[in-house]
Amino acid sequence: MEDILVIRDPEVAKLLADDTRRKILKLLTIGEFSAYQLARLLKKNTAAIDYHLRLLEKAGLIKHVRTEVRGNLVKKYYASVAKMYLVSYSLSGSEEEKAKEVKKVFNEYLENVVRNLEIFDVSLTPENRARIKFLLKEYLKFKEKTIEFLLSRKKDTITHAVGIRLLLDFLTTVFAFHEPTVHRLLKEGYRILESGGVKLEES
Structure with a gap:
């Protein structure tokens, strides 16, 4: 395997x-x-x-x-x-007809993801919903690209898939924090969520 x-x-x-x-x-x-x-x-x-x-x-x-x-x-x-399994970020930039079909399905998936914000009592304007969808798309492209980079550096067999998922998520977050463009996207996302009624309590 x-x-x-x-x-x-x-x-x-x-x-x-x-x-x-x-x-x-x-x-x-x-x-x-x-x-x-x-x-x-x-x-x-x-x-x-x-x-x-x-x-x-x-x-x-x-x-x-x-x-x-x-x-x-x-x-x-x-x-x-x-x-x-990881879908390559390279598909997001492809203009092949099949890739366009994938992007269409992916857009529908993102629509459902944004709609699920209502479960957490987040109320957004249509403009902010569209913006959150864009931010999600850009973040996922960054995440997939980062994970592919990390996998290219793998030197040994992965023994615990559950643990590796957590590690890859953590490393992606660390990289995102130090990537100015992605950091700005995340900050904008938080501002939009605040406008929708979600705000983390200060510790």
């Missing part, structure tokens, strides 16, 4: 726009599962899970690891090919 797989193919990146496929992939980084087991965990029908598994396997994101036969029942088990 690879440590972290960087996805640079727009067609593969587009697959991960689907919420069910992302959940399947996350489960398969934990262990081996059959379509039936995944269907029960995700409360989906087995045929739908089978369809998603075929797409993920064809894209090279998962692999068939073993088959279990009990009488007339045949169960195929799948596992992830990597501990973590």
